[in-house]
Amino acid sequence: MNRAPLIFLGIFFAIAFSWTGIILTNQISYGSLTPYVNADDGKAYPQSVPGDAARGKLVYQDLGCIYCHTQQVRQPGFGIDIERGWGERGSVARDYIRESRVFLGTMRTGPDLRNVGTRFAGQGGREWHIKHFYDPTITSAGSIMAPYRFLFETKAIIGDASPKAVQSLLPENHQPVAGSEIVLKQRGEDLIAYMLSLKDPELYPEEATKVYVPKAEPAKTEHGAHGAESNKEAAK
Numbered sequence: 426m427n428r429a430p431l432i433f434l435g436i437f438f439a440i441a442f443s444w445t446g447i448i449l450t451n452q453i454s455y456g457s458l459t460p461y462v463n464a465d466d467g468k469a470y471p472q473s474v475p476g477d478a479a480r481g482k483l484v485y486q487d488l489g490c491i492y493c494h495t496q497q498v499r500q501p502g503f504g505i506d507i508e509r510g511w512g513e514r515g516s517v518a519r520d521y522i523r524e525s526r527v528f529l530g531t532m533r534t535g536p537d538l539r540n541v542g543t544r545f546a547g548q549g550g551r552e553w554h555i556k557h558f559y560d561p562t563i564t565s566a567g568s569i570m571a572p573y574r575f576l577f578e579t580k581a582i583i584g585d586a587s588p589k590a591v592q593s594l595l596p597e598n599h600q601p602v603a604g605s606e607i608v609l610k611q612r613g614e615d616l617i618a619y620m621l622s623l624k625d626p627e628l629y630p631e632e633a634t635k636v637y638v639p640k641a642e643p644a645k646t647e648h649g650a651h652g653a654e655s656n657k658e659a660a661k
Contacts (some may be wrong), residue, residue, distance in 0.1 A: 458519050458522050459460075459522070460522065460523070461519065461629045461630075463626075464660070470626040470629070471506050471520055471521075471522065471625070471626065473523055474523070474619070474622050475618070475622065476555075477547070477614065477615050477618040477619075478501030478615070478619045478621070478622035478626065479619075480615040480617040480618075480619075481611075481614075481615035481616045481617065481618045481619025481620070481622075482528075482614075482618070482619050484612050484615055484616040485528065485616060485619055486526070486528070488573075490528075490538075490574070490585055490614075491528045491530045491531060492530075492531055492532060492534075493530075493532055493533075493534035493535045493570070494530050494533070494534075494535045494536070494537065494538045495529060495531075495532075495533055495537045495538070495539070496516075496528050496529055496530055496538055496539040496623070497516045497529050497530070497537065497539060498511050498512035498514070498516045498537055498539050498540065498625075499515055499516075500515035500639075501637065501639040502517065502637060502638070502639030503515075503637065503639050506537055509536070509537075510544065511536060511537040511539065511540065511544075512537070512539055512540040512625065513540070513543075513625075513627075514625070514627075514628050515637070516539055516625070517628070517629070517632050517637070519629055520527055520539075520625050523534050525634075527561075534569075535570060538620070538623055539623060539625065540623060540625055541620055541624075542620060542621045542623040542624035543624040544623055550645050551617055551621065551633060552594050553615045555591050555594055555609060555613075555617065555622075556594055556595065558572070558573040558574075558576055558577075558613060558616070558617075559571045559572060559573070559574060559577060559591075559595060559599065560574075560599060561594075561598075563595070563596060573613075574612055576609065576612055576613030576616065577591070577607050577608065577609055577610060577613060578607070578608050578609075578610055579601050579605055579606070579607050579608075580605065580606065580608065581604055581605055582604055582605060582606050586606055587606055587608050589608050589609060590606040590607060590608055591607050591608065591609055591654050592606055592607040
């Protein structure tokens with residue numbers, strides 16, 4: 426008996442069922458989400474990304490920042506993102522509804538950037554990012570992030586110095602030769618604008634009442650504490 430048609434139908438229905446459960450169910454649950462309008466200020470949240478930040482998002486994509494940074498703050502009990510200062514709250518589906526492409530990221534070699542626009546607001550914001558992109562160790566001692574000096578241009582000063590010169594923000598060992606200045610290129614300006622735009626509003630009212638229950642930790646094996654420590658490391 427030729428069972429090929431039955432095998433084909435079995436595979437087809439398995440795939441269809443999986444697609445329905447994973448894609449269609451999520452679309453029904455989240456596809457109808459709309460911005461939340463705050464009655465106090467009349468603004469709709471999340472807000473749209475302005476033009477320079479939108480260009481900066483393309484630079485972020487082009488540079489492959491998603492390979493080392495995520496943009497999703499985990500809920501309390503599912504990690505220590507909030508304790509690390511990566512956000513005041515966990516990320517929710519509504520946060521991403523204005524994004525045609527969501528950069529959730531693949532690894533956490535570096536910190537989560539979902540709220541980086543808020544995190545360094547008290548440290549000069551733009552100035553902090555200028556120093557960080559020029560040499561990450563200026564702002565983060567021991568950082569393994571590569572410098573992004575191709576976002577800057579060192580050129581001779583002809584006439585008046587450029588109002589966009591940034592060398593005054595850099596330490597002495599990074600100063601250009603006499604008669605030269607360091608200027609941030611447009612790609613760098615746009616990337617920093619995108620960094621500064623990454624900030625989530627206060628939690629939406631309908632989300633504030635939700636309680637996220639973390640999964641129970643697996644029982645200890647014969648390896649005891651070693652197994653528990655491995656689980657903790659995997660959750661970071």
